[in-house]
Amino acid sequence: MCLYVITTLTGCSDDESGTAPIHNPLANPADGPPAGNPGASYVIPNAATPEDVSSPDHKVGNGTPESCTGQVVVDAIAKGGKIVFDCGxxxxxxTLPETAKIFNDANDEVVIDGxxxxxxxxxxxxxxxxxxxxDQDLHWTTSxxxxxxxxxxTVQNITFADGNSVADTExxxxxxxxxxxxRLKIVNCRFFNNICASTGPDVGGGAIRVFDQFQxxxxYVVNSTFGGAEGYGNSGSNGGAISSIGIxxxxxxxxxxxxTxxxxxxxxxEAGTPGGGSGGAIYNDGNQMTLSIFGSLIEQNEVNAYGAAIFFVTNNHTGNIVIDESTIRNNKGGSWYPVYPDISMHSDTDISVSNSEIID
Structure with a gap:
């Protein structure tokens, strides 16, 4: 067993004008693991706090469960704006009858609050x-x-379950x-049993896949859970929970x-293989980018190839990792750990770890 306990003190590395931990309505739910790392209290940057939905643009439902159909949800999201639910x-x-789509010209702000x-x-x-x-089908607005x-x-105070993108090859x-x-922001959310393609060298994100963000x-991922207990985990070829290129x-x-x-x-x-199997929780690929993990727990994720917890590769060796007040432990499988167990990266990747525990 390899145990790394790092206690170097650092300042707030993301936004000095942060706030105290935010209210999390999914802290003690009755229908699955809670949202967020229990007991964590890392300061939240202002940019990462929930959006105000006190004056919503659209309300799904009229107070009864029967009024909250999947088609009503799809139609509301297509209109954009701030969306809340009144389902009892x-x-x-x-359950959605089709994938809900964000149209680029519907509204600059889209907030889905469950x-x-x-x-x-x-x-x-x-x-x-x-x-x-x-995607021009979503009304291309600029070259x-x-x-x-x-x-x-922004998706907040909501759970995403049983999503499946295996058939979507484009x-x-x-x-x-x-x-x-x-921009994408995730606050007080849970992701259970979502899957994507099970093989491929550069496909992934059982729960979330992201490309290009403005500037x-x-x-931001705040007070959220991916898996959380046996039987709730997400799965994909790479990045069992999240995957991205250049993000x-x-x-x-x-x-x-x-x-997984x-x-x-x-x-x-590798020759004779379909590719994949890296990043049990997180798959981060591209060039100049930062993976910042604060007040979080990454445990009991599993891979077949590299990075039992985290796979982080910057092709031009310019990206960096920052970990503070976090624990990475008891993840399974993989190899190529030049500095810390469970984290696959180039040996020259700039990584800063403080007040954290990393256990193989």
Whole structure:
């Protein structure tokens, strides 16, 4: 067993104007593991806090579970704006009849707030949510589609379950959410049993797959859970939970467990293999990017190739990793750990670890 306990003190590395930990309505749910890393209290940057939905643009439902159909959800999301749910006082699972799509010209701001009671389901047969600023079918708004500031999508206080993007070969990966362009923020969310393609050298994100963000700003993941217990994990060829190309992530007070990267052969694929199997929880590939993990727990994820917890490769050796007040432990499989167990990266990758525990 290799145990690394690092206690070097550092300042707030992401936003000095942060706030105290935010209210999490999914902290003690009755329908599955809670959202977030229990007991974590890392300071939340202002940019990563929930959006105000006190004056919503659209309300799904009229107070009864029967009024909250999947088609109503799909139609509301297509209109954009701030979307809330009124489906009664008990947890509800809404299975979508088709993938909900974010249209690029509907509204610059799109907020989907489940109020801590709503689960959106792909029914095990389809992806749940799709945003792509470079997809002309979603109303192409600029020739600089890979670097535009909208739509700015926030999903908060909601669960995504049983998403499946295996059949989507054009925009592969992201069983629950596939996002490109604009901005993406995830606050107080849970991701259970989402899957994407099981093989391939550069496909992944059982729960989430992300490309291009406006001005290379990070994707925030706050107080959220990917898996959380046996039987709830997400799965894909690479990045059992999340996968991206050229994207920075800031992950705060979150939990990744029981996710699996089930491909084999790595990237590029070894001869005679289909490729994949890297990044049990997180698969981060590209060039200049930062993976920041604060107040989070990554445990009991599994791979066949590299990076039992994290796979992080910057092709031009310019990216960096920052880990503070976090624990990485008891992840399974993989190899190529030049500095820390469970983290596959180039030996010259700039990595800063403080107040954290990394256990093989």
């Amino acid at each position: 006082s008990e947890p509800i699972t809404i 109020g801590g009671l709503v689960t959106l389901s792909g029914g095990g047969v389809r992806r749940i949510l799709y945003m792509n600023t470079c 600089h589609c890979q670097d535009q500031d909208h739509p700015r999508l 925009y592969s990966g992201g069983g629950a959410i596939w996002a490109r362009g604009g 290379d700003q990070p994707v 920075s992530w800031t992950i705060i007070n979150s939990l990744f467990s029981h996710n 990267a089930v491909g084999n052969g790595g990237n590029p694929a």
